[in-house]
Amino acid sequence: xxxxxxxxxxxxxxxxxxxxxxxxxxxxxxxxxxxxxxxxxxxxxxxxxxxxxxxxxxxxxxxxxxxxxxxxxxxxxxxxxxxxxxxxxxxxxxxxxxxxxxxxxxxxxxxxxxxxxxxxxxxxxxxxxxxxxxxxxxxxxxxxxxxxxxxxxxxxxxxxxxxxxxxxxxxxxxxxxxxxxxxxxxxx
Numbered sequence: 001x002x003x004x005x006x007x008x009x010x011x012x013x014x015x016x017x018x019x020x021x022x023x024x025x026x027x028x029x030x031x032x033x034x035x036x037x038x039x040x041x042x043x044x045x046x047x048x049x050x051x052x053x054x055x056x057x058x059x060x061x062x063x064x065x066x067x068x069x070x071x072x073x074x075x076x077x078x079x080x081x082x083x084x085x086x087x088x089x090x091x092x093x094x095x096x097x098x099x100x101x102x103x104x105x106x107x108x109x110x111x112x113x114x115x116x117x118x119x120x121x122x123x124x125x126x127x128x129x130x131x132x133x134x135x136x137x138x139x140x141x142x143x144x145x146x147x148x149x150x151x152x153x154x155x156x157x158x159x160x161x162x163x164x165x166x167x168x169x170x171x172x173x174x175x176x177x178x179x180x181x182x183x184x185x186x187x188x
Contacts, residue, residue, distance in 0.1 A: 045072065070126075
């Protein structure tokens with residue numbers, strides 16, 4: 001049971017990552033996930049709120065100028081997919097002490113729309129090919145760069161986990177987002 005839960009949670013939250021240089025292309029695994037899992041999720045930056053997209057493109061360019069290869073893991077997800085992740089999170093938290101998300105569908109910045117289309121005010125990113133300590137440096141750089149752009153990251157969340165607590169990072173350091181006020185001004 002626990003092995004199946006681990007596999008399902010990994011499949012639910014993972015995606016084959018890809019460099020920001022090809023961010024308009026879906027990762028290999030995402031279309032398969034969309035066919036077999038409830039709801040819809042994408043990693044396409046076109047699914048971002050236009051104001052947020054401009055800030056994120058600058059943020060990613062800044063990270064690349066520091067030598068990082070940035071992978072986009074998720075941009076928009078609909079409420080059905082968010083609810084699926086929430087359900088998996090309840091199980092992984094109970095059995096593995098590992099939380100994936102704390103919000104239900106419609107409550108996440110990933111679930112926002114703009115002019116009737118996906119318009120996420122959040123994005124999940126990670127670096128490629130780095131050790132955990134080098135990933136921590138990436139996430140600390142992400143915090144500084146995001147703050148300069150008026151964005152926030154899950155690296156500053158008070159709650160943490162065993163991996164990131166060692167580096168004084170919050171439990172979701174690759175989660176970058178607009179504040180609710182900024183998101184509401186640009187979203188409908």
